[in-house]
Structure formats: C-alpha cells, structure tokens
Amino acid sequence: HAPEKLAINNFSSAKNVIAVMSGKGGVGKSSVTSLLACGFRRKGYEVGVLDADITGPSLPKLFGVKGPIEGTPFGMHPLESSTGIKVMSINLLMEQEDEPVIWRGPLLGKVVGQFWTDVVWTDLDYLFVDLPPGTGDVPLSVMQSLPLNGFIVVTSPQELATMIVKKAIKMAQIMNIPILGLIENMSGVICPKCGEEFKLFGPGHGEEVSKSFNIKFLGKLPVDPNLSKLCDQGKIEEYESSLFTDFIPG
C-alpha cells in the first residue's frame, strides 16, 4: 500500500514539481537545481526552490537570501531572490546558518513534507526540489509524498560518482518516477593562462550512463571558477549558461 501523496499548502499550487538528485554528494546538485530555476525564471515562469537537504542546506547561500523567516497564520512564506525565485530551506528558519541540525531520519522526512504543506508558495509553474545525497529517508519521503513529474540526475566524471549515481537512478526506477534528463557536471576545466582545456576527474561517463538507462542527456558543464565565485557571493542568478535551453519549454 503506497503512502498517500500530501496535498500542497491551502494557498498554493504548483503545475510541475521536479526533483534534482544524484545519490553522491558534491557533484553539483544544488548548483544545477539553482541554474535550472534561473533558466526557467528567465523565460518568465513562476519558480520556487525547495531545499530538501536538511542537514546540508545550500540554496539560501547560492541565492544570497538570509533568514530567519517568521511564521504567519497561513504558513511560512519563502524568501524571494533578486530575480523573484521563491526559496525555502531549513537554514532560513535558523538563527545562524552554520548551526547543525542533528535529527534522525523520520524527522527529516517529516520536515520536508512540511515544506510542501505549510509553505505559502502561491501559484508556481515549476517547483524544483534539491535532494540530499544518499537514498535514505528524505529521497524516499519526497518520492512517496510529493506529486513529482520526474527527476533530473546530476553526475560528475569520477567512476565513484557514476557508480553511486546509478544507485539513485535505480531507486527512481523502483519508485516508478520518470527521469527527465541527466547532466554531467565538472567535466573539465580551461586554464586561465594558456587556454588549454583538460580533464580533472577523468573522461566522464554521463553520455554512456544516459544511453544505458535510456535517459535524455542534457549536456556537460565544465568546472568554471567564475561559477564558483558567483556561488560564493550568493549571485548564482548572474551566471550565464546555455545548458538548459533545449530542456526549458517556451
């Protein structure tokens, strides 16, 4: 018996809900979630991002928004980024962004559910959910409780990342949730002095993995020190990337 899907907050709606996962930490899930949201926002869509990585939240920092948020009788209001993307994360409920959240699995899953039921998202065209690493409580709760249209999978070139990303793909297949595309991040770097492009983490397997699981390959993103700098500054919305142009409708 599959658990019931949760109803979204009474004052909200979301036409599409897309989760971004990898299984492996540090491949760039949060950055890709943010770049996706920026790409859709630039086309004029109403967009929200839900940070489901409760013990390692990063979205507020990437968008340069800070809490703490006050609750209202209608629910918690997300913060808006400089281009109007709605952001919700556990870090927005904390006094200090580097305070640890030391909770066990069942509570983590429950809090993510509350981000769906108790946050006043208003009317969104797209909600992007940034999943934590692993295939434990939170990915499981999100797959069971939220009406997902599908997943975007993020990998990086290392064999280790590829192996663990395959676990995440297999989990999505077991849960019967479609995979909308796969992106390979950190697939090379350009020397700022001589312009040579070289591989940091080996040849990469994004295309090969996409083919073997019959997933759309959405392209590669190199390591770009300029992106890293904008992330550190909370200005990811200023990064120009044509990565998702084929993927974004309209």
Place this chain on the structure above:
Amino acid sequence: HAPEKLAINNFSSAKNVIAVMSGKGGVGKSSVTSLLACGFRRKGYEVGVLDADITGPSLPKLFGVKGPIEGTPFGMHPLESSTGIKVMSINLLMEQEDEPVIWRGPLLGKVVGQFWTDVVWTDLDYLFVDLPPGTGDVPLSVMQSLPLNGFIVVTSPQELATMIVKKAIKMAQIMNIPILGLIENMSGVICPKCGEEFKLFGPGHGEEVSKSFNIKFLGKLPVDPNLSKLCDQGKIEEYESSLFTDFIPG
C-alpha cells in the same frame, strides 16, 4: 542519559578509532580516509577502514576490492587490500555495487553498529571510519556507539562547503568528541600544459576555520588528476602523498 558504547567484536580489538567527517558531500572524505589509512599502513601499523556511508559507499572501489563477502560463525571477515588494509562496507555484502540501499535512518545507524560488533577486524592499531554527508542518523550513531579518539575534518575551498563543515564541527563539539585535525582538499590545480597553478573554487578557508575553532590544520591537497585516476582504478594505495607525515606517529 548517554547511550552505551558498543563492545567491539569478540575476536577483535582496535587501539585507536578515528572518524573522518565533513558534513558536506563530495569534498573528498572517502579519498582522505583512504589516504590516511595508506599513510598509517606504510608505517607498519595494522589498519582497518569502516565505510559508514551506507547509501553512498565508496571505500571498496577506492581500494579495488569486490564482494560479496560470506558470513562465518565468528562474524563477517573484511576484505584485505593489496597492502593489507582491512576494508568493510555495505557494498561488499551486495551482489552488485550499483544496487541502491533504500533504508530509513534507524536501520542505517544499526548497520553501522553491526560493522563494529559483527566484523572480525582481528587486532588493529587504527580503525578509520568514513562518515556519510550530513549530521543525521549515522554520524549520531557512530558518535554515540563507537569509542572514538577523535575526528579528522575535511573541507574544500567553496564558501558553501565551509558553512556546512562548520555544522559538522559544531556537532562534534556538542557531542564532546575532540577534533584531531582539519584538511583542505581540492585547493587548486596545476595546468598540465603550462604549469600554471590556479584556484578552481576560490581562495579556501581551511586555515581560517582551523584557527577559529582551535583545530590543528593538517594541510592542503590540490586537485590532482593522477589521484583521480588511481581512485577510478581502485589503486589509491599507489598515490604518494606527504600530506599526513606530521600527523602519523612513529
């Protein structure tokens, strides 16, 4: 009331138990755990590595060992790497290394406890425990159940990683477990064509964070495509690094 420490397996002993954590995924925890183990092994110590990242296990791949392991009446025997390091991981109990483990928190914590009580480590000088990302069930269970001497913290240069690593440091302080040192990984790269050293992810904050928390700074490890290659090949024991020479006794 603090939970009891678990007793190690009847046929085993471990003089020192050191956990490696970061809070943030992808900063190189598993690689640093492995390099630490290799450094101690080279000095002649009996060394084991316990992969506590149940949903994202990577140690078997880094050491080039494959399961599945058979159980015996005395317990599960870890596999030995080419230089004699004992390796235990959930991936050694699976038929296929890319099968997902879809378990909720309490079970994850329990399995890690069993790696301590049911694995026949024999007599170790050092056991290194590679923690998963986050500050949830598994780090909590390891801190409560294993007699840790302390932590090694791994960070990478990005502000985001620094923020989340601080959460892990604060968790260790709340749990009253000493931090033995901090390592900054991926702190720059050398162009293979022109030899220029440049920063991929910004200036890095490892030293600054170490000072502010009064932790020993153990040094920096650049992004080295050669290390990545050896990791992919399961030959991390062949990587020569002087990173830990001051840290390893004897």
